[in-house]
Amino acid sequence: MAPTSPPTFRRRRLGGALRRMREEHGLTQQEVADRIGYRIDRVSRIETGRTKVDVPALRAMLDVYGVDDLALRAAMEDMARNVSQRGWWHSYASFLHLAFQDFLGLESDASELCLWESLLVPGLLQTEEYTRGLLAAGVGVVHSSSERIDKLVSVRLERQQVLEKANPLQLCTVIGEAALRNPIGDTGVMRRQLEHILHVSRLENAHIQILPLDCGAHLGLDGTFALFEFPDGGRLASLESLVNSFYLEDDESVQAYSHAFQQIRESALGEEETRRRLVELGRDLQDCE
Structure with a gap:
């Protein structure tokens, strides 16, 4: 047996x-x-x-x-x-909950990832400074120590290798403008974060758009989500909470989130206009320094 x-x-x-x-x-x-x-x-x-x-x-x-x-x-x-191969994240397994390990495995296996983030810069686009400032807010609540934060920062930075591997992940992401205006760290941290997003947006496999603050009602207001597509044709949607991740695999749910993402993209700035907005936001921050 x-x-x-x-x-x-x-x-x-x-x-x-x-x-x-x-x-x-x-x-x-x-x-x-x-x-x-x-x-x-x-x-x-x-x-x-x-x-x-x-x-x-x-x-x-x-x-x-x-x-x-x-x-x-x-x-x-x-x-x-x-299927049983240990991923790069295995060395961090002692402090990563199983749901997040699953997420890292899916992210590593995926051929395409569509992300909607309303209030945060997506993890795949974060600088070390931004990540550290963001995680520091959870000390004593979801993070027990600065040592744990150091490890989580390492995980987040290592995740970003999927964008530059031999067969890189195709990334399509829409970021709410509020995420780019909400200061995580000082103005220098945010300016460098915007510059990093601008850099990634020029990669052939990265398609980044900003959803303006005045875009009106849209389906993304119900929360952030991710859509995975895999080389074998499989698809699923991922919803993330403060302490866990949830996955939807049935066709009806995945299709609903796919339509929602398309609606959000249609309301967002185009890729070139997004790059111009990133430059403008960065200049505004530079003037404040």
């Missing part, structure tokens, strides 16, 4: 994709088990993420489901190989 362990989000995502393929073909777990020579309980554990699926078994299941898209097969095989 294959070993069973608590499901990681990566395993649940792969298992969920295989379950949806099976259901689309109108097959039962027993029928799949019979065709690939497995027990039904193993197919069930694979679909719920409680056991990993090796590449030969994955190939057999994809054959049963008639998947002949070579790019999709390759993406799912990579997922199967990497």
Whole structure:
């Protein structure tokens, strides 16, 4: 019997994709088990993420489901190989809650990430100074010590490598103008933060827009969120609270957040206009120094 362990989000995502393929073909777990020579309980554990699926078994299941898209097969095989691989964040695992470790794994695996942030500069765009000033506000509430803050700063900066790796993450983000006007640290910290966003906005894989303060009503007022897309075609929405992250994988929910993001983008400044606004905001701060 294959070993069973608590499901990681990566395993649940792969298992969920295989379950949806099976259901689309109108097959039962027993029928799949019979065709690939497995027990039904193993197919069930694979679909719920409680056991990993090796590449030969994955190939057999994809054959049963008639998947002949070579790019999709390759993406799912990579997922199967990497599902138990330790990410760079493992060395920080002792002080990162499991939900955030899941988030880092998804961020590392994603091919595209769409972010809406109303009141904060997104973590992938933060400078060290900004991050440190932001986290300092949580000492005694969600952060126990300055040592913990040092480690969290390191995590946040290391996360940003996804934007410059060999196959970089495609980042599309809308930032509320209030986030850029709310001073985290002194004016020098904010000016350098704006300069950093301007720098990242010039990367080919980064698309950054500012939502003006006077844009009126929009769906983003209900809260910030992230949308992940993966090489295998999977999608999910992420909602983050002060101490936890929540994921929505059903098509209806993901589609709703996708429409909300498009609405926010349409109300935001274009990318070139955003760059001009960043320069203007930076000059205003420079005049205050």
